[in-house]
Amino acid sequence: MQRIGVFVCHCGTNIAATVDVKAVAEELKNEPGVVFTADYQYMCSEAGQNLIQDTIRNERLTGVVVCSCSPRMHEATFRKAAAKAGLNSYMVEVANIREQCSWIHKDKVSGTEKAIILARAAIAKVQLNAPLTPGQTPVTKRALVIGGGIAGIQCALDIADAGYEVDIVEKKSTIGGKMTQIDKTFPTLDCASCILTPKMVEVAQNEKIHIYSYSEVEAVTGFVGNFDVKIRKKARYVDETKCTGCGECTTKCPMKKIPNEFNMGFDNRSAIYIPFAQAVPKVATIDPDHCNMLKNGKCGVCAKICTANAIDYKQQDQIIEEKYGAIVAATGYNHIDVSKYDEFAYNQSKDVVTSLEFERLMNAAGPTGGHLKRPSDGRDPKTIVFVQCVGSREAPPCAKGGKEYCSKICCMYTAKHAILVKDHYPDTNVYVFYIDVRTPGKLFDEFYRRAVEQYGVHYIKGMVGKVAPQGDGTLMVQASDLIANDQLHIKADMVVLAAAIEPDKSARHLATMLTASMDTNDFFTEAHAKLRPVESPTAGVFLAGVAQGPKDIPETVVQAGAAASKVIGLLSKDQLTGNPCVANPDELMCNGCSSCEKVCPYGAITYADKEFRQPDRTVAIRRVAQVNPAVCQGCGACTVACPSGAMDLKGFTNKQIMAEVDAICR
Amino acid sequence: MDKKEEIELISGVNVLKCMRCGKCSGTCPSYDEMEYHPHQFVYMVETGNIDPLINSESLYRCLSCFACVERCPRGVEPAKVIEAVRLSAIRQKGANHLKAEQVPELIDDDVPQQLLVSAFRKYSK
Numbered sequence: 001m002q003r004i005g006v007f008v009c010h011c012g013t014n015i016a017a018t019v020d021v022k023a024v025a026e027e028l029k030n031e032p033g034v035v036f037t038a039d040y041q042y043m044c045s046e047a048g049q050n051l052i053q054d055t056i057r058n059e060r061l062t063g064v065v066v067c068s069c070s071p072r073m074h075e076a077t078f079r080k081a082a083a084k085a086g087l088n089s090y091m092v093e094v095a096n097i098r099e100q101c102s103w104i105h106k107d108k109v110s111g112t113e114k115a116i117i118l119a120r121a122a123i124a125k126v127q128l129n130a131p132l133t134p135g136q137t138p139v140t141k142r143a144l145v146i147g148g149g150i151a152g153i154q155c156a157l158d159i160a161d162a163g164y165e166v167d168i169v170e171k172k173s174t175i176g177g178k179m180t181q182i183d184k185t186f187p188t189l190d191c192a193s194c195i196l197t198p199k200m201v202e203v204a205q206n207e208k209i210h211i212y213s214y215s216e217v218e219a220v221t222g223f224v225g226n227f228d229v230k231i232r233k234k235a236r237y238v239d240e241t242k243c244t245g246c247g248e249c250t251t252k253c254p255m256k257k258i259p260n261e262f263n264m265g266f267d268n269r270s271a272i273y274i275p276f277a278q279a280v281p282k283v284a285t286i287d288p289d290h291c292n293m294l295k296n297g298k299c300g301v302c303a304k305i306c307t308a309n310a311i312d313y314k315q316q317d318q319i320i321e322e323k324y325g326a327i328v329a330a331t332g333y334n335h336i337d338v339s340k341y342d343e344f345a346y347n348q349s350k351d352v353v354t355s356l357e358f359e360r361l362m363n364a365a366g367p368t369g370g371h372l373k374r375p376s377d378g379r380d381p382k383t384i385v386f387v388q389c390v391g392s393r394e395a396p397p398c399a400k401g402g403k404e405y406c407s408k409i410c411c412m413y414t415a416k417h418a419i420l421v422k423d424h425y426p427d428t429n430v431y432v433f434y435i436d437v438r439t440p441g442k443l444f445d446e447f448y449r450r451a452v453e454q455y456g457v458h459y460i461k462g463m464v465g466k467v468a469p470q471g472d473g474t475l476m477v478q479a480s481d482l483i484a485n486d487q488l489h490i491k492a493d494m495v496v497l498a499a500a501i502e503p504d505k506s507a508r509h510l511a512t513m514l515t516a517s518m519d520t521n522d523f524f525t526e527a528h529a530k531l532r533p534v535e536s537p538t539a540g541v542f543l544a545g546v547a548q549g550p551k552d553i554p555e556t557v558v559q560a561g562a563a564a565s566k567v568i569g570l571l572s573k574d575q576l577t578g579n580p581c582v583a584n585p586d587e588l589m590c591n592g593c594s595s596c597e598k599v600c601p602y603g604a605i606t607y608a609d610k611e612f613r614q615p616d617r618t619v620a621i622r623r624v625a626q627v628n629p630a631v632c633q634g635c636g637a638c639t640v641a642c643p644s645g646a647m648d649l650k651g652f653t654n655k656q657i658m659a660e661v662d663a664i665c666r
Numbered sequence: 667m668d669k670k671e672e673i674e675l676i677s678g679v680n681v682l683k684c685m686r687c688g689k690c691s692g693t694c695p696s697y698d699e700m701e702y703h704p705h706q707f708v709y710m711v712e713t714g715n716i717d718p719l720i721n722s723e724s725l726y727r728c729l730s731c732f733a734c735v736e737r738c739p740r741g742v743e744p745a746k747v748i749e750a751v752r753l754s755a756i757r758q759k760g761a762n763h764l765k766a767e768q769v770p771e772l773i774d775d776d777v778p779q780q781l782l783v784s785a786f787r788k789y790s791k
Contacts, residue, residue, distance in 0.1 A: 465693025
């Protein structure tokens with residue numbers, strides 16, 4: 001029989017005004033196992049905690065029930081206090097008589113009655129509580145950052161700065177991500193490469209950081225502190241350690257008519273290429289789909305002229321296996337394919353471009369050397385129409401590939417484009433069609449207003465209905481002006497579509513490997529929308545950048561830094577203390593059905609073949625569930641799914657829960 | 667049932683889905699012929715200001731081309747709202763907008779027969 005002490009808190013008048021706390025304490029004296037009851041003004045205060053500790057010692061208590069606020073508030077406080085007095089923390093239960101009782105009842109009679117019932121349930125549970133000890137697991141002091149854009153770069157730099165080893169896995173041949181393609185950044189208009197490339201160099205030079213470029217994560221097993229990751233280092237047919245990045249091969253390669261992805265296909269690259277001058281690592285890569293040597297065994301020019309002898313046509317994909325303590329998902333985004341929006345004539349006219357394409361057309365390092373020209377005929381555009389929300393803010397079913405959410409960055413980059421155009425070519429007519437202008441951010445609205453007031457950009461509330469290419473090469477834009485209640489017909493030279501952004505397609509596959517949850521839009525879900533915004537619900541997996549939701553560069557950098565601090569917090573521990581309230585299968589009852597394995601959101605359950613002695617003294621091999629306590633988060637999904645009742649959650653066993661229900665119904 | 671409910675029932679459209687982007691009116695080929703434009707139909711039904719719509723010639727200027735329906739990002743289907751107001755007007759008046767005896771004077775050699783059939787269907791429910 002347990003010796004249980006019950007402590008009823010007044011919480012000032014928060015509880016005492018609606019619950020007769022003295023009557024509760026008095027009534028509970030009669031409960032089985034209860035040897036002591038008391039009420040006190042503030043149980044969470046130092047004096048209140050002392051009362052609990054003294055009573056544990058004097059009355060030799062084996063269980064404690066505190067009737068107070070929500071366990072989310074002070075369960076940890078009371079458990080710590082009990083542990084100091086020598087009682088196992090998990091012998092303490094909290095009956096929530098504030099949020100679930102005093103705050104929602106008006107009269108004292110019903111409030112008091114309910115408080116007694118809630119306390120009885122907690123007492124019934126403590127009767128069946130058993131001391132629990134959290135397990136310890138070691139931590140591998142190395143982090144993996146998946147994605148080498150600005151999110152991954154910032155995160156890796158911050159982790160390395162704290163002294164831990166970091167690996168970046170980037171699927172492209174260089175790190176840098178989307179920011180390398182962007183011309184200027186809002187709202188300050190500083191050049192994106194000028195602020196990004198020093199960081200890329202810093203990554204390359206940092207001894208704690210290792211870059212796996214042109215590589216992808218192949219498999220992830222293990223759990224927080226102890227991930228085993230397989231990385232596929234794709235064959236780039238160039239020895240990274242020998243290549244000096246001189247670029248001689250790219251000029252001599254005879255296959256020169258390959259659309260250059262970096263410049264959004266506005267110019268061509270060769271089959272062996274370095275994406276851009278500041279690439280990190282600055283190493284050439286051979287595109288196997290276009291290389292004549294790899295396809296037909298004829299050519300070999302690059303190998304002949306390479307003075308470093310770095311070309312290796314026989315290179316194979318390499319699988320690297322590495323252990324990590326923490327993983328950051330920073331897989332980034334792409335803009336959606338706008339070709340299904342026939343009304344905008346993207347497929348019909350070269351002069352209808354997406355905003356990212358427009359970035360390249362404005363970029364000094366772009367295909368036109370920064371001189372804005374129409375892609376179709378190279379003429380200077382005199383009238384440019386920007387269309388916002390192309391594919392954003394759509395209602396399901398979003399048949400054309402649109403998204404329900406606001407892509408967040410388009411209002412600002414469109415204002416930036418408009419300002420840049422007016423700044424470089426002041427006699428250009430610039431129209432921006434908007435549904436709402438959304439500019440929350442430091443100096444953001446001021447920036448947008450500057451576009452209107454200082455640069456004379458025509459912002460029109462309304463949407464473009466259709467873009468019709470004309471015989472003379474112009475584009476007839478038909479749109480509504482809702483404020484003038486008019487339909488406009490604008491003869492434009494270029495139309496720029498602010499296409500919605502979506503998570504990179506690789507994210508879903510990665511999420512499956514990480515057992516990290518995603519929302520319906522394939523953005524990684526955070527552990528708590530407000531209070532744990534950089535952690536995935538899966539322990540040891542952290543989130544940075546647009547992989548978690550649409551955000552601009554400053555926000556991405558903030559989140560990457562926050563994710564890094566969480567990683568550092570994890571890696572700084574030698575041992576991880578687990579939560580002892582984990583699932584616990586009864587192997588004798590388990591029928592091997594795999595129901596629990598299927599519902600486990602964390603991948604904590606596996607199956608193993610085990611030998612069991614039968615009643616007739618033979619040995620049978622049965623397949624039974626095994627729970628990895630370091631991975632299990634104690635959600636309890638498996639206990640509900642288990643048809644044979646073999647799965648139980650420590651600290652919340654089926655028996656304990658039934659005892660609580662019985663006590664309430666008594 | 668008030669007029670607004672009637673139109674929502676006939677059309678099956680939830681006008682509250684409109685986010686007021688104006689793409690319907692931006693895309694409408696009959697815009698210049700209409701006193702009230704597609705986005706105004708949606709908004710005026712939402713606010714219950716339906717009488718001006720019922721009495722407006724705009725009802726019969728809509729071509730039912732459904733470009734607004736195809737392009738609306740929120741799936742509001744403005745043409746269905748206009749169709750519903752048209753039906754409501756015809757029911758209310760108890761008279762057809764198009765009478766059989768008017769038809770011969772409207773016909774010329776270029777008019778396809780299919781247009782006559784669809785015009786009867788549209789204007790004489």
